[in-house]
Amino acid sequence: MVSEKVEILSRLSQTLEARKGAAPDSSYVASLYARGVDVMARKVGEEAVETILAAKDRDHPALVREIADLWFHSLVLLVDQGGSAQEVLNELTRREGVSGHIEKAARQDAQPPQGAGS
Numbered sequence: 194m195v196s197e198k199v200e201i202l203s204r205l206s207q208t209l210e211a212r213k214g215a216a217p218d219s220s221y222v223a224s225l226y227a228r229g230v231d232v233m234a235r236k237v238g239e240e241a242v243e244t245i246l247a248a249k250d251r252d253h254p255a256l257v258r259e260i261a262d263l264w265f266h267s268l269v270l271l272v273d274q275g276g277s278a279q280e281v282l283n284e285l286t287r288r289e290g291v292s293g294h295i296e297k298a299a300r301q302d303a304q305p306p307q308g309a310g311s
């Protein structure tokens with residue numbers, strides 16, 4: 194049941210890919226592609242702000258709806274640039290079990306010391 198729900202991300206990603214051939218007046222997604230990266234990126238920003246506002250209002254149903262909008266618009270942006278939900282799922286899988294603290298420390302260790310190379 195849970196995995197069935199997760200698969201909506203893959204199905205949605207495939208639908209978004211298929212919409213690349215659709216007419217903007219028959220498909221909202223095609224209309225976003227036609228409006229270009231600036232509009233698609235702005236939609237992600239708007240949905241992020243609406244997510245923040247819902248969280249600050251402690252409005253749980255609104256928070257769920259806004260995060261759904263945020264995921265949808267993020268996926269539109271990604272698919273438009275040749276990506277897919279599977280890539281994000283793979284990245285989350287790769288990160289699974291790695292504490293953010295540990296990952297951040299490893300990133301800092303990998304950075305050259307300040308002033309190196311100059």
Ligand SMILES: N=c1c2ncn([C@@H]3O[C@H](COP(=O)(O)OP(=O)(O)OP(=O)(O)O)[C@@H](O)[C@H]3O)c2ncn1[C@@H]1O[C@H](COP(=O)(O)O)[C@@H](O)[C@H]1O
Nearest residue numbers: 205208209212215219220221222223236239261262265266
């Ligand atoms: N999951 C979604 C989805 N989530 C949100 N939305 C739309 O995203 C828009 C976000 O709301 P806003 O109020 O911010 O946008 P707006 O002011 O109405 O529109 P703009 O002119 O600002 O873009 C709404 O029009 C929602 O209907 C979605 N539209 C489509 N999908 C999926 O995408 C599939 C393909 O859609 P079409 O391409 O339209 O067939 C659908 O079958 C769904 O599975």
